[in-house]
Amino acid sequence: MIALLTGRLAFKAPTYLALDVQGVGYEVFIPLSTFYHLPDLNQTLSLSIHTHVREDAIQLFGFVTPQEKDAFVLLTTVSGIGPKSALGILSALPVCDLVSAIQSGDIEKLESVPGVGKKTAGRMVLELKDKAAKLHPGLAQSTEAPSGGQDKVFDDALSALTNLGYRAQDAKEALKQVRKSYEGPLSLQDLIRETLKDLARG
Numbered sequence: 001m002i003a004l005l006t007g008r009l010a011f012k013a014p015t016y017l018a019l020d021v022q023g024v025g026y027e028v029f030i031p032l033s034t035f036y037h038l039p040d041l042n043q044t045l046s047l048s049i050h051t052h053v054r055e056d057a058i059q060l061f062g063f064v065t066p067q068e069k070d071a072f073v074l075l076t077t078v079s080g081i082g083p084k085s086a087l088g089i090l091s092a093l094p095v096c097d098l099v100s101a102i103q104s105g106d107i108e109k110l111e112s113v114p115g116v117g118k119k120t121a122g123r124m125v126l127e128l129k130d131k132a133a134k135l136h137p138g139l140a141q142s143t144e145a146p147s148g149g150q151d152k153v154f155d156d157a158l159s160a161l162t163n164l165g166y167r168a169q170d171a172k173e174a175l176k177q178v179r180k181s182y183e184g185p186l187s188l189q190d191l192i193r194e195t196l197k198d199l200a201r202g
Helices: 066-075 082-091 095-104 105-111 119-132 149-163 168-180 188-201
Strands: 002-011 017-022 022-027 044-053 060-065
Touching: 002 022, 002 060, 044 066, 044 105, 044 188, 060 066, 060 082, 066 082, 066 095, 066 119, 082 095, 095 105, 105 119, 119 149, 149 168, 149 188, 168 188
Parallel strands: 022 060
Antiparallel strands: 002 017, 002 044, 017 022, 044 060
């Protein structure tokens, strides 16, 4: 797999570029955040590369920073988000803004990205909240609050479940049942995970 390319920038457009590496031209798809930082044509450029292999094609996705590449790979782990959708998200939201929105559960901000609906935004928050902190450690938030922590965890879990499409009353009842069945306090992720199982059984 290709992980890094360094060569002459032969062509550039907002969505892709051509990199001449010792006479071989590589077509590389990029987000706008990378396009804005490209040098002039014929200048030397190094890109972090993610190689995406499909049955009918091998596609290269390039990024000016390893952080962007990590964010791209992380986004593609979410159900319903493919490579092109992940590029669109990174084009609309810088990595720091993306991490902030995921950490704070800002569904509205994530929904503002073209092609991202409420359910996809909800899945991003649910599945990436812990993992996204690694992309931008300074924005990490604890899922457990000190005083009144479990009340906040309950409210955050309820918000996440309603954003995933569940009725507020159904989600609230399921959350209460799950919390009753566990003696100790639950983290936000554990509470949501167990409640989703309960709702699925119902």
